């Protein structure tokens with residue numbers, strides 16, 4: 001049953017979304033609406049006041065991968081069953097792939113392994129065939145990116161078999177948003193977003209590792225897979241144990257900790273970035289992305305998250321440079337616009353004209 005639940009909590013309190021049942025894993029605040037901005041594209045706004053601490057969104061990942069250095073020994077490895085994503089703690093009942101694909105694939109219980117069989121079968125031969133050579137030749141970043149793409153395609157395959165889109169249980173007040181594979185198709189990002197060299201390098205990766213065939217039977221043309229990489233790179237989230245964003249006071253910022261996963265969320269990806277965000281985001285224990293208001297948000301205001309750890313990039317130049325390099329856009333948030341140096345011509349234009357000039 002869909003139930004409106006306001007989670008008004010102190011900023012230091014861990015996010016709890018217990019009131020939102022497992023049967024309805026995705027949730028959106030009834031005042032959170034999608035609109036469009038001529039510069040930034042899609043965006044979230046609120047239609048009425050939302051109080052500080054209110055939970056605005058709970059969005060299940062469409063694809064998620066673990067990001068850990070030593071998967072065999074790490075207690076940070078997440079369960080491969082996308083409905084679980086709990087930590088698969090090493091000395092508990094952790095199960096590895098029976099076909100011994102890669103050590104990063106593990107389940108926290110037999111039930112999770114059985115539930116995840118169809119989805120994992122889709123990626124297993126690909127991992128066995130390519131994982132170690134991609135890691136050796138291209139490094140962890142490219143391997144992670146390609147694995148996310150394979151997991152996006154695996155979820156799409158499951159969705160096609162199930163005929164119900166993933167994330168379909170989201171509240172009915174949010175008709176503007178699109179879920180499931182349609183939500184992935186609606187993500188921004190195209191080959192125009194990225195440099196020519198970058199697109200050429202991804203084109204080669206698609207040709208070598210992601211073509212439709214017996215190892216990866218996705219049935220899509222290579223151009224669509226290239227486009228999917230361009231979208232994924234513009235929209236994926238790193239998952240960190242602590243919150244990203246301002247809590248009560250900007251000076252009380254804490255760093256968000258070490259990344260343990262990477263994920264694509266069809267609905268959370270609609271949020272634009274601000275260097276003075278009014279939303280704090282953090283994954284919950286099931287890998288769902290949870291947004292909550294870090295202050296009262298007035299009717300009509302845009303709701304933004306921070307795409308990076310605000311403790312790491314503080315001045316205008318470093319913030320903009322980081323966003324330009326990693327996300328290929330020039331930040332137009334209110335803080336960056338305020339911090340922009342006043343141009344000399346602007347100063348002269350603003351001066352009153354005096355006699356004789």
Ligand SMILES: C[S@@+](CC[C@H](N)C(=O)[O-])C[C@H]1O[C@@H](n2cnc3c(N)ncnc32)[C@H](O)[C@@H]1O
Pocket residue numbers: 039040041042043186187188234235269270271272273274327328329330331332333
């Ligand atoms: C994750 S998407 C956010 C949703 C996006 N607006 C859409 O239409 O789907 C990231 C993209 O949004 C735009 N964007 C987000 N925050 C921005 C900002 N502060 N200034 C300018 N553009 C921004 C950029 O084009 C960026 O590549």
